[in-house]
């Protein structure tokens with residue numbers, strides 16, 4: 242059969258194109274990632290998950306990632322290859338089990354941020370051990386004219402989680418996150434994912450996020466863990482389990498002293514093949530204007 246195989250899936254509406262590449266043979270250029278993620282020109286997604294064996298990949302694979310496990314080569318919609326994607330790992334794990342590449346239950350997925358232990362449950366809910374939410378300091382985000390104080394959290398990828406106080410009322414629903422919030426580039430030289438979170442009741446928060454390399458998304462797994470770590474911290478708690486309402490659905494985050502977990506649903510929507518001509522065209526990088 243001709244054409245590149247794909248599956249489209251999502252975790253709380255953070256959506257991905259999954260590209261199986263057992264032989265590590267796909268030429269996944271930035272241009273192809275951008276075209277795949279384009280919601281008019283391509284399939285439409287927040288990111289791409291290339292499925293490759295750790296031992297076969299030419300990516301930088303951290304030492305704690307077993308040679309034989311499946312590696313999630315994650316790309317943001319803008320084509321950038323970054324460290325980690327929490328919802329992506331959940332969809333990736335679900336894909337592996339559904340397509341018979343991995344028996345159900347517990348196993349490790351390789352990512353650029355290290356190995357992540359996952360459990361795929363019978364109802365396609367997936368729990369990921371996300372590692373420790375490391376608070377590295379404080380900084381601020383700017384939306385329009387407003388400046389918000391935030392907590393810098395390293396989840397393998399960088400986050401700035403701004404906890405809104407109760408007086409902020411419905412502000413969370415009113416933000417325009419169509420434009421990237423401003424941030425301090427000296428604190429985040431490689432860019433940052435910015436979360437806004439509000440506590441609704443003990444053990445329940447609501448979050449919106451602007452993702453680096455994507456824009457506003459309907460959910461972000463690493464972002465929910467960062468947001469919960471920040472929200473717990475504001476009420477002087479170091480650990481706890483919190484339900485996170487995102488525009489795309491509900492996730493459960495548990496923060497422990499040395500690690501954290503993320504649990505939520507995954508959906509595999511469709512599988513198919515990309516037309517060969519589309520893949521060929523999508524591979525062409527746009528011509529760069531030359532100054533003579």
Ligand SMILES: N[C@@H](CCC[C@H](N)C(=O)O)C(=O)O
Nearest residue numbers: 326327328398453461462463
């Ligand atoms: N949606 C993801 C995060 C994806 C990576 C992020 N945009 C970055 O650049 O760090 C998640 O579910 O964690």
